Amino acid sequence: xxxxxxxxxxxxxxxxxxxxxxxxxxxxxxxxxxxxxxxxxxxxxxxxxxxxxxxxxxxxxxxxxxxxxxxxxxxxxxxxxxxxxxxxxxxxxxxxxxxxxxxxxxxxxxxxxxxxxxxxxxxxxxxxxxxxxxxxxxxxxxxxxxxxxxxxxxxxxxxxxxxxxxxxxxxxxxxxxxxxxxxxxxxxxxxxxxxxxxxxxxxxxxxxxxxxxxxxxxxxxxxxxxxxxxxxxxxxxxxxxxxxxxxxxxxxxxxxxxxxxxxxxxxxxxxxxxxxxxxxxxxxxxxxxxxxxxxxxxxxxxxxxxxxxxxxxxxxxxxxxxxxxxxxxxxxxxxxxxxxxxxxxxxxxxxxxxxxxxxxxxxxxxxxxxxxxxxxxxxxxxxxxxxxxxxxxxxxxxxxxxxxxxxxxxxxxxxxxxxxxxxxxxxxxxxxxxxxxxxxxxxxxxxxxxxxxxxxxxxxxxxxxxxxxxxxxxxxxxxxxxxxxxxxxxxxxxxxxxxxxxxxxxxxxxxxxxxxxxxxxxxxxxxxxxxxxxxxxxxxxxxxxxxxxxxxxxxxxxxxxxxxxxxxxxxxxxxxxxxxxxxxxxxxxxxxxxxxxxxxxxxxxxxxxxxxxxxxx
Numbered sequence: 001x002x003x004x005x006x007x008x009x010x011x012x013x014x015x016x017x018x019x020x021x022x023x024x025x026x027x028x029x030x031x032x033x034x035x036x037x038x039x040x041x042x043x044x045x046x047x048x049x050x051x052x053x054x055x056x057x058x059x060x061x062x063x064x065x066x067x068x069x070x071x072x073x074x075x076x077x078x079x080x081x082x083x084x085x086x087x088x089x090x091x092x093x094x095x096x097x098x099x100x101x102x103x104x105x106x107x108x109x110x111x112x113x114x115x116x117x118x119x120x121x122x123x124x125x126x127x128x129x130x131x132x133x134x135x136x137x138x139x140x141x142x143x144x145x146x147x148x149x150x151x152x153x154x155x156x157x158x159x160x161x162x163x164x165x166x167x168x169x170x171x172x173x174x175x176x177x178x179x180x181x182x183x184x185x186x187x188x189x190x191x192x193x194x195x196x197x198x199x200x201x202x203x204x205x206x207x208x209x210x211x212x213x214x215x216x217x218x219x220x221x222x223x224x225x226x227x228x229x230x231x232x233x234x235x236x237x238x239x240x241x242x243x244x245x246x247x248x249x250x251x252x253x254x255x256x257x258x259x260x261x262x263x264x265x266x267x268x269x270x271x272x273x274x275x276x277x278x279x280x281x282x283x284x285x286x287x288x289x290x291x292x293x294x295x296x297x298x299x300x301x302x303x304x305x306x307x308x309x310x311x312x313x314x315x316x317x318x319x320x321x322x323x324x325x326x327x328x329x330x331x332x333x334x335x336x337x338x339x340x341x342x343x344x345x346x347x348x349x350x351x352x353x354x355x356x357x358x359x360x361x362x363x364x365x366x367x368x369x370x371x372x373x374x375x376x377x378x379x380x381x382x383x384x385x386x387x388x389x390x391x392x393x394x395x396x397x398x399x400x401x402x403x404x405x406x407x408x409x410x411x412x413x414x415x416x417x418x419x420x421x422x423x424x425x426x427x428x429x430x431x432x433x434x435x436x437x438x439x440x441x442x443x444x445x446x447x448x449x450x451x452x453x454x455x456x457x458x459x460x461x462x463x464x465x466x467x468x469x470x471x472x473x474x475x476x477x478x479x480x481x482x483x484x485x486x487x488x489x490x491x492x493x494x495x496x497x498x499x500x501x502x503x504x505x506x507x508x509x510x511x512x513x514x515x516x517x518x519x520x521x522x523x524x525x526x527x528x529x530x531x532x533x534x535x536x537x538x539x540x541x542x543x544x545x546x547x548x549x550x551x552x553x554x555x556x557x558x559x560x561x562x563x564x565x566x567x568x569x570x571x572x573x574x575x576x577x578x579x580x581x582x583x584x585x586x587x588x589x590x591x592x593x594x595x596x597x598x599x600x601x602x603x604x605x606x607x608x609x610x611x612x613x614x615x616x617x
Contacts, residue, residue, distance in 0.1 A: 006066075014059045014120035018113065018592050021052045025585035026151050027141065033585040044099035044284060049584035053109070056116040063119055070119050079115070085534060089493050097494025099284045100517070103582075104493040104530055107523070108538075110587040117595030123603060128167055135162045135175050142182035149191035150586070153199050153570055154593075156183055157206075157563040164560065189240040193248060193461065194577035196240070202570025203232075209554055209562045247461035257462045258469055261505060265470070268504045277503055282496055283515035467508065468521045468577060470501040475520060475529050490532035497529070523581035542594075543572070549601045556604050564597040 024032045036045035063070075071079070086108045093101025138159040141147050147155060156179070163175040188199050211225055236245070247254065268274055475497070479486065496517035502508050512518040520526035527535035546568055553561030571590050574580055581587045 008122065008124075010059055010062055011120045011122045012125055014056055014116060015122070015125055017052060017055060018117060018120070018588075021049070022589040022592055025589055026148070026155075027146055029148055029585045030583075033583070044102060047584065049106075049110075049588055053112060056113065060116050060119060068119065082538075085489075085531075089489070089531075093492045093494030096492060097496070098282065100282055100496065101492065101494030103284055106584070106587070107527060107530065107582050110581065110584065111542075111591050111594075113588050114591035114595035114598070117592045118599045118602075121596055121599035121603075126162075126165065131162045131165050132171070132175075135159055135166070135179075138162070139175070139178045139182050142179070142184065145184065149187045150195055150574075151589075152184060152187050153202055154567050154589075157202075157567050161560050161563055185235075186239050189236050192578070193241075193244045193464075194574050196244065197248070197577070198570045198572075198574035201573040202566045205550075205569045206562055206566035209550065209565070210559070212554060213557055213559070213562070243458040243461050246458055247465060250462075254462055254465055258466050261466055261470070262501070265501045265504050269500065274504075276500060279496075279498075279512070279516040281514075281516055283517075467502070470505075470507075471499045471518060471521055472525060474499040474501055475525060479529055486532060488532045488534070490528070490530045490535055493530060497526075519579045519582070521578060523575040523579070526582065545598070546572070546594075549597060552601055552605060558604060561597070561600060561604065564593065564600065567593055568597065 033047065033049060036047040037051075038045050086105060090101055090105035090109075093104070138155050142152075142155070159179050160176075163172050163179065166172050166175065189196055191199075207225070207228065211221060214221060216224075479491075482491070497520060498512065498516075499508075499518050502518060503512065508518055520529065524539055527539060529535075531538065546565065549561065550565045553565060568590070571580065571586075571593075579586075581590065
């Protein structure tokens with residue numbers, strides 16, 4: 001590059017741009033991620049994440065062309081091969097399947113944000129003013145509850161890193177006090193079960209590394225460790241979602257529920273008349289606004305259906321309504337008489353339906369037809385007049401027939417009460433069965449006492465786990481049974497991921513029935529599914545380097561590095577159970593943090609002189 005000011009300007013622009021992007025993702029999540037522009041010659045929208053990726057790529061090329069030596073020739077060559085692989089698979093998938101290939105390709109090109117963060121990182125950028133402002137900003141969004149549950153632990157660790165780097169001691173203590181009072185601790189364990197596991201893993205890794213880091217006597221360290229474990233256990237037991245936590249450790253019950261639903265799936269798949277559903281529409285994404293409107297529409301439909309069921313249309317018509325229906329049909333008959341041939345045709349249809357409904361006619365239709373014609377001949381009248389008389393007799397039943405019909409449609413109050421009692425007994429039996437199958441005793445007691453239990457039911461949590469297990473089982477089977485070439489490079493990026501087990505059970509139909517595919521709910525397995533052996537190598541490199549950084553930070557006694565690794569462990573563990581690395585509002589911040597952690601590790605090992613008193617120790 002030409003001079004230091006130009007270098008600093010490029011790095012600062014990249015860091016500020018990625019920082020604003022990540023901050024918007026953390027605060028506004030999917031709403032911000034769906035901002036896009038539509039180019040006339042493209043059949044897919046260009047989202048805000050891809051726009052920022054293009055800008056960061058331009059800055060990255062500027063650094064490379066101006067002589068930056070942050071990457072070795074070997075590393076640059078491997079990155080080039082990786083980029084060619086991703087672009088080739090994305091192009092081929094787009095050619096055969098359409099824009100869905102680009103969505104799945106994002107799983108592999110979002111890590112480029114981490115590479116940019118690694119190259120743009122500068123120690124002198126994070127001066128005292130920036131660390132103070134960022135610390136106050138995190139404290140304020142905690143106090144105003146403007147952050148999603150998924151990011152609470154991440155922001156807590158980042159705030160501690162920033163506060164620790166501030167030079168004034170009293171200001172540090174004041175900021176730590178404000179952070180401690182503003183953090184919503186309950187949200188750490190009252191979120192999704194997979195994020196609970198991730199939070200526990202992240203905090204556990206940090207505590208373990210700090211245990212090895214401090215130079216206290218062993219007895220003192222053990223006492224502190226036991227106290228922290230006991231406090232954390234009490235907090236989780238008293239404030240956590242009991243059903244969610246119970247579903248995590250009760251593996252025996254989970255295996256039973258999985259075997260039950262898997263039996264239904266296998267029975268249906270082995271049936272000779274089974275045919276997979278044909279899903280012609282393949283969607284790229286579904287807007288959050290559309291999802292909200294669809295939810296409102298579905299809720300209105302359910303309310304209307306409940307009201308119709310309560311009124312029992314067709315079964316609870318009053319006498320007035322019934323007579324009104326009869327009079328309307330009579331009026332229709334009169335009008336049909338005056339309409340010539342069409343009226344006679346309508347009466348013939350009425351007579352035909354009346355004859356078909358009679359049991360003797362159903363058994364011997366020809367004989368019934370002849371007997372009807374003989375009856376007309378004996379009466380000495382024309383067939384049209386006779387048919388009209390039969391129809392009028394049908395439309396004007398006797399009072400006894402009317403009373404019997406009304407009695408059936410409007411049963412006495414005693415019969416209604418008995419039906420209501422039967423329905424209540426059925427509901428109570430279903431509730432009792434659900435509790436016996438796996439209901440949490442603690443939740444049941446709270447419900448009996450009139451309290452509202454937290455979170456989902458135990459049975460619902462188990463079904464949610466089975467939902468994921470069925471997807472992973474189907475993905476693994478499809479991958480192992482595929483052509484050996486798939487093992488090396490994976491399935492096409494554009495191929496829709498479908499789970500026949502879920503389709504048989506009807507689970508997740510609102511997703512795969514609408515978009516034509518289902519999410520993998522496991523980012524690491526999805527990488528192997530899409531990239532085969534290359535994806536597996538990528539995972540080994542990413543996680544292996546994370547382990548290497550953890551060991552290096554422990555040797556260098558860097559608390560900042562340990563906290564950064566705790567963030568990555570938290571999110572990488574959650575990626576085993578959720579859509580994390582596929583979605584921009586979670587993947588981009590994760591890879592940016594990974595790149596900054598790697599850059600900090602690089603500078604720490606190089607023992608560079610810090611130009612600003614930030615990130616100390």
